Amino acid sequence: xxxxxxxxxxxxxxxxxxxxxxxxxxxxxxxxxxxxxxxxxxxxxxxxxxxxxxxxxxxxxxxxxxxxxxxxxxxxxxxxxxxxxxxxxxxxxxxxxxxxxxxxxxxxxxxxxxxxxxxxxxxxxxxxxxxxxxxxxxxxxxxxxxxxxxxxxxxxxxxxxxxxxxxxxxxxxxxxxxxxxxxxxxxxxxxxxxxxxxxxx
Amino acid sequence: xxxxxxxxxxxxxxxxxxxxxxxxxxxxxxxxxxxxxxxxxxxxxxxxxxxxxxxxxxxxxxxxxxxxxxxxxxxxxxxxxxxxxxxxxxxxxxxxxxxxxxxxxxxxxxxxxxxxxxxxxxxxxxxxxxxxxxxxxxxxxxxxxxxxxxxxxxxxxxxxxxxxxxxxxxxxxxxxxxxxxxxxxxxxxxxxxxxxxxxxxxxxxxxxxxxxxxxxxxxxxxxxxxxxxxxxxxxxxxxxxxxxxxxxxxxxxxxxxxxxxxxxxxxxxxxxxxxxxxxxxxxxxxxxxxxxxxxxxxxxxxxxxxxxxxxxxxxxxxxxxxxxxxxxxxxxxxxxxxxxxxxxxxxxxxxxxxxxxxxxxxxxxxxxxxxxxxxxxxxxxxxxxxxxxxxxxxxxxxxxxxxxxxxxxxxxxxxxxxxxxxxxxxxxxxxxxxxxxxxxxxxxxxxxxxxxxxxxxxxxxxxxxxxxxxxxxxxxxxxxxxxxxxxxxxxxxxxxxxxxxxxxxxxxxxxxxxxxxxxxxxxxxxxxxxxxxxxxxxxxxxxxxxxxxxxxxxxxxxxxxxxxxxxxxxxxxxxxxxxxxxxxxxxxxxxxxxxxxxxxxxxxxxxxxxxxxxxxxxxxxxxxxxxxxxxxxxxxxxxxxxxxxxxxxxxxxxxxxxxxxxxxxxxxxxxxxx
Numbered sequence: 001x002x003x004x005x006x007x008x009x010x011x012x013x014x015x016x017x018x019x020x021x022x023x024x025x026x027x028x029x030x031x032x033x034x035x036x037x038x039x040x041x042x043x044x045x046x047x048x049x050x051x052x053x054x055x056x057x058x059x060x061x062x063x064x065x066x067x068x069x070x071x072x073x074x075x076x077x078x079x080x081x082x083x084x085x086x087x088x089x090x091x092x093x094x095x096x097x098x099x100x101x102x103x104x105x106x107x108x109x110x111x112x113x114x115x116x117x118x119x120x121x122x123x124x125x126x127x128x129x130x131x132x133x134x135x136x137x138x139x140x141x142x143x144x145x146x147x148x149x150x151x152x153x154x155x156x157x158x159x160x161x162x163x164x165x166x167x168x169x170x171x172x173x174x175x176x177x178x179x180x181x182x183x184x185x186x187x188x189x190x191x192x193x194x195x196x197x198x199x200x201x
Numbered sequence: 202x203x204x205x206x207x208x209x210x211x212x213x214x215x216x217x218x219x220x221x222x223x224x225x226x227x228x229x230x231x232x233x234x235x236x237x238x239x240x241x242x243x244x245x246x247x248x249x250x251x252x253x254x255x256x257x258x259x260x261x262x263x264x265x266x267x268x269x270x271x272x273x274x275x276x277x278x279x280x281x282x283x284x285x286x287x288x289x290x291x292x293x294x295x296x297x298x299x300x301x302x303x304x305x306x307x308x309x310x311x312x313x314x315x316x317x318x319x320x321x322x323x324x325x326x327x328x329x330x331x332x333x334x335x336x337x338x339x340x341x342x343x344x345x346x347x348x349x350x351x352x353x354x355x356x357x358x359x360x361x362x363x364x365x366x367x368x369x370x371x372x373x374x375x376x377x378x379x380x381x382x383x384x385x386x387x388x389x390x391x392x393x394x395x396x397x398x399x400x401x402x403x404x405x406x407x408x409x410x411x412x413x414x415x416x417x418x419x420x421x422x423x424x425x426x427x428x429x430x431x432x433x434x435x436x437x438x439x440x441x442x443x444x445x446x447x448x449x450x451x452x453x454x455x456x457x458x459x460x461x462x463x464x465x466x467x468x469x470x471x472x473x474x475x476x477x478x479x480x481x482x483x484x485x486x487x488x489x490x491x492x493x494x495x496x497x498x499x500x501x502x503x504x505x506x507x508x509x510x511x512x513x514x515x516x517x518x519x520x521x522x523x524x525x526x527x528x529x530x531x532x533x534x535x536x537x538x539x540x541x542x543x544x545x546x547x548x549x550x551x552x553x554x555x556x557x558x559x560x561x562x563x564x565x566x567x568x569x570x571x572x573x574x575x576x577x578x579x580x581x582x583x584x585x586x587x588x589x590x591x592x593x594x595x596x597x598x599x600x601x602x603x604x605x606x607x608x609x610x611x612x613x614x615x616x617x618x619x620x621x622x623x624x625x626x627x628x629x630x631x632x633x634x635x636x637x638x639x640x641x642x643x644x645x646x647x648x649x650x651x652x653x654x655x656x657x658x659x660x661x662x663x664x665x666x667x668x669x670x671x672x673x674x675x676x677x678x679x680x681x682x683x684x685x686x687x688x689x690x691x692x693x694x695x696x697x698x699x700x701x702x703x704x705x706x707x708x709x710x711x712x713x714x715x716x717x718x719x720x721x722x723x724x725x726x727x728x729x730x731x732x733x734x735x736x737x738x739x740x741x742x743x744x745x746x747x748x749x750x751x752x753x754x755x756x757x758x759x760x761x762x763x764x765x766x767x768x769x770x771x772x773x774x775x776x777x778x779x780x781x782x783x784x785x786x787x788x789x790x791x792x793x794x795x796x797x798x799x800x801x802x803x804x805x806x807x808x809x810x811x812x813x814x815x816x817x818x819x820x821x822x823x824x825x826x827x828x829x830x831x832x833x834x835x836x837x838x839x840x841x842x843x844x845x846x847x848x849x850x851x852x853x854x855x856x857x858x859x860x861x862x863x864x865x866x867x868x869x870x871x872x873x874x875x
Contacts, residue, residue: 071730078593084451086595089444094813129591133598134580139588143580147573147602154572158565162558165479165550 068115073105076115076132077122086132101126203268206256206347210297213249213304214337216242220330228323228404236323240311243326246333247304254301257294257346261287267362270294270346276368276789278759283369286379290369292503292518293346295382299499300336302383302390307333310394310419318415321401328397335525343518368789371761375441381433385457388427389495392460394419395467396492396533399485403536408543413474413484418849420471420491424464425845431457432838443795443810445730445826447834450599452507455578456498459571463491466567469560469617476622477557478547482537483564485544489533494571496526507581552624559617566610573602604657608664611719614712615668618675636674641667658726665716665723672709672716700853707848714844717837724805724830732812734820735766743825746807747771748780753814753821761785763796766811766821770800782811782823805829 074088081097083090090098104125108118122130134140220242227235257270261284266272274294275287289295307329314322340346352361372378395416402412434454435447448454467487473480501507504519550557577594584592619625619633644666645659653659680694689697699706731743735750742748751767768780783796800807808826815822 076597078595085444085449089442089446089449091442091444094816129593132593132595133601134584134592134594140584140592143577143584143592143594143598144602146576147569147606150572150576151569151606154565154569158561162550162553162561165546166553 068109068113068118070102070106070109073109073115073118074102076119077101077105078130078132080126080130202256202260202265203347203349206253206260207341207345209249209253209256210337210341210345210347213246213253213300214334214341216246216249217330217333217337220246221327221334224323224325224327224330228320228327233319236319236326239323239326239330240315243304243307243311243330243333246330246337247301247308250297250301250304250337253297253347254288257297258285258288261285264366266364266366267349267360268346269348269350272350272363272366274366274369276366276760278789279369279374280760282376282379283374286373286382287369289382289386290373291346293340293344293348295386296336296340296344296518297346298383299386299390300333300340302386303329303333303336303393306391306394310397314415318398318401318411320405320407321398321412324401324404325397328400329393332393332397335521339518339521343521366789368760368787371785371787371790371792371794372441374760374787374794375437377433377436377440381430381437383430384426384433385430388423388425388430388457389460389498391419391423391426392464392492392495394423395488399488400533400536403485403533403540406540406543408481408540410475410478413471416488417468417471417475420464420467420488421845421849424461424468425842425849427457427461427464428838428845429842431461432835436835439831440797440799441794443797443812443824445728445808445810445824445828446725447831450577450596452578453498453502455574455599456494456501459575460491460494460498462567462571462574463487463494466564466571467491469563469567473557473560479550479557481544481546482541485537487564489529489537490571493526493529493533496522496529500526501578507578554620554625554627554630556617556620556622556625559613559620563610563613563617566606566613570603570606570610573606574599577602607719607722608657608660611661611664611668611715614715615664615671618709618712619671633671633674637667637670640670655726658723661719661723665720668712668716672712675709676706699847702854703850703852704848704855707844707846707850710844710847711841712844714837714840714842717833717840719837721830721832721834721837724828724833727829729827730824732822732824734815734818735823736818736820739820741823741825744827745773746777746825746827748809748823748825750821750823760789761787764811764814764821766809766823768798768809768823770807778807780807780809782809784811784813801832803832806831 071088075086077087079085079087079090079095079097079101081090081095083095085091087098087101101122105118105122108121113121119131123135128135128140134143136144220239223235223239223242226232227239257268259265260268260271261275262281264271264275264277270291270293271287274291275284279287287294289298307326310329311322311326314325318325350361350363351358353359398412398416398419402408431454434457438449439445439447467484470480470484470487474484500519500522503522506519552558577598580594581592584590615637616634619630621629641663645663648659648662653662676695676698679698680691683689683694683698684691687694687697729744731741733739733741735741735748737750737752739750740747741750747770749769749771751769754765754767756763756765763786764784765781766783768782770777770780778800780798780800782798784793785796786793795810795812798809806826806828808828810824810826812822812824814820
């Protein structure tokens with residue numbers, strides 16, 4: 001035997017979900033033609049703008065000139081002893097490669113060169129694999145731009161799919177909707193109020 | 202014992218192969234006898250693998266160095282705790298362990314579904330055991346842990362037993378390393394169950410809500426364990442490798458992150474299918490992707506196709522994994538294409554500003570992150586193939602590409618829960634967002650005034666406050682309603698609110714955990730490092746800490762010899778901590794490793810490393826890092842795990858629904874009997 005209360009709260013979710021549409025439709029119907037329409041910002045474009053800003057910010061930061069230090073360059077240069085770590089993080093005690101590269105970097109810094117020039121010089125001297133990140137030119141440029149392109153292309157895809165899946169305008173949908181039974185509406189509102197539920201449940 | 206282990210493996214392979222055939226035929230012919238037989242074979246697969254695992258553990262614990270695996274990965278003086286862990290320290294043992302975990306998941310899936318999903322189960326068993334056939338074949342034929350050592354001389358081949366073993370890799374002798382691989386494997390392997398249910402649903406055309414409801418929990422469990430495994434791996438790297446960080450964007454680390462990200466996308470999009478009957482194709486794609494990435498991660502770790510600090514796990518089994526990956530992809534994609542007609546959406550989007558579209562954007566961000574990380578991980582290979590030049594893709598690249606995407610994700614972590622299903626009005630958006638935005642703005646202003654100029658750190662902290670206010674606001678609003686209407690106090694209201702919908706509020710706790718993780722990540726921007734040669738009486742100042750070297754001691758344990766620096770630390774003139782970083786030399790493996798001394802506080806960690814001894818002066822080389830907010834990474838990870846456990850706990854509504862279903866079933870059975 002199922003108690004009345006148990007059954008009521010258990011079925012509340014589908015009941016609320018079903019009636020919400022009717023409520024919305026009724027609401028749209030009642031609002032049709034009344035007062036000025038409130039402007040709603042297209043949120044997908046806001047999201048796209050935010051994504052674009054963050055991508056640009058990241059590229060800007062990538063290009064921002066910094067005063068080089070042994071520490072900052074060391075984080076961007078791989079140790080070539082086979083440890084697969086930067087020279088700052090090489091786990092080998094008294095690593096000969098680190099011992100050779102650090103003075104070279106120190107000389108470059110002392111010569112007043114900027115970070116980009118030092119990294120270019122190191123790439124010429126030791127090969128491009130010495131850089132902890134691919135250079136931003138030639139084929140390696142694709143490493144940098146493809147994630148941003150992927151992000152924006154997939155955003156357009158998501159927006160396009162969302163638009164295609166969207167129902168016709170609410171006003172049209174509302175025109176066909178049946179009026180809501182006021183008793184049912186009151187019961188649902190009461191149920192939602194007592195259980196602390198919202199339409200986000 | 203070696204023979205017993207091998208017999209166990211042969212029997213396991215035979216049972217798995219039989220279960221595949223019996224399951225597939227049983228499903229096709231709808232024969233319950235064959236299906237039951239397949240299920241029993243799968244349970245026998247578990248029993249036989251348990252036998253093999255027990256045999257190998259026995260060999261390790263009894264120091265049987267006649268076994269090649271034991272001789273390679275253990276030694277007499279190794280602590281018992283680490284001896285147990287030697288099971289997964291090497292290639293052969295870890296593959297056996299992996300296969301055993303697969304058998305446990307398979308057995309659980311069968312036992313928990315013995316009265317449910319009966320149409321799906323024959324195919325679920327076939328897919329699970331298909332994977333079992335692959336792994337048990339690998340263990341038996343390619344990486345057998347039961348091989349015996351022998352010595353070939355002019356007189357012939359003789360059995361050989363060395364007096365002691367080579368010992369466990371020193372870097373693996375750390376407590377979190379003992380549970381990190383099992384957690385990671387439980388995460389990877391567990392993704393096979395949702396995949397098997399998806400394949401079963403596609404084969405039987407049972408593509409309603411049933412398989413998706415069944416697999417949600419089967420995805421949450423491995424997802425949580427994978428996350429915990431990643432966290433423990435980070436903790437190990439932080440405490441053992443001695444470079445002051447916990448995440449280096451190493452290819453093998455990335456490989457573990459990929460299925461976790463796609464699994465996160467699935468756990469969100471699955472809600473749209475449950476609530477609205479939408480995204481059916483997408484959910485199948487995500488399940489396939491997550492399983493594929495789990496196996497791909499293993500392939501990346503084992504094959505050695507990319508350079509990694511995890512080189513100790515590399516071997517020649519990569520090609521077998523690539524064949525298996527091709528089979529998975531071909532089988533699942535073909536099946537998906539054949540069933541597209543059965544995966545039509547039942548509903549449409551009511552509005553672009555709704556919970557559904559929020560989930561769409563969440564999936565977009567997560568998959569974009571998967572793509573960026575995968576692309577960066579594989580780019581050295583692509584570059585080699587295209588331009589013949591090997592380039593390195595390491596932390597600087599991933600930090601620049603993944604951080605902006607991560608920030609977008611963090612924003613959605615807070616914004617998503619504020620959107621209503623179907624449609625959110627502009628007024629509702631404004632009402633829900635205004636307070637979090639004010640808090641985030643005030644935080645930003647305060648941080649700027651405090652002198653914080655690091656762009657990403659500033660963004661991360663502002664967004665963290667935004668998300669925290671959004672999520673805590675949801676708890677507050679719900680609790681306030683209950684307090685008003687039910688007369689409950691705040692604690693009761695929070696408890697009943699949470700227990701009424703554990704899935705929703707467990708999810709919110711997970712989101713709060715993510716916020717804590719990001720706060721921990723932001724601390725990386727303010728890291729300080731110093732290095733000095735020190736002897737007794739020398740002082741080193743780092744920020745507001747003053748470190749005094751009180752000397753260097755040497756000692757021996759049965760397993761290793763050590764040099765230990767004795768450092769006394771004062772902070773702002775007050776006694777703060779006594780720290781003892783070590784350099785250890787392991788006798789069996791003849792390798793050296795660091796044992797970092799860490800003093801964690803809620804605001805920052807003081808991290809001291811004894812890098813070595815300077816050969817010219819004999820002084821200790823001491824490296825000191827002040828790492829702000831690191832402890833929040835570990836706390837955040839634990840909160841994410843606890844939130845997932847809460848979401849797994851059946852809510853009051855779910856229990857009531859189950860009770861109703863049970864009552865209805867009893868009523869139907871009674872009427873049938875009558």
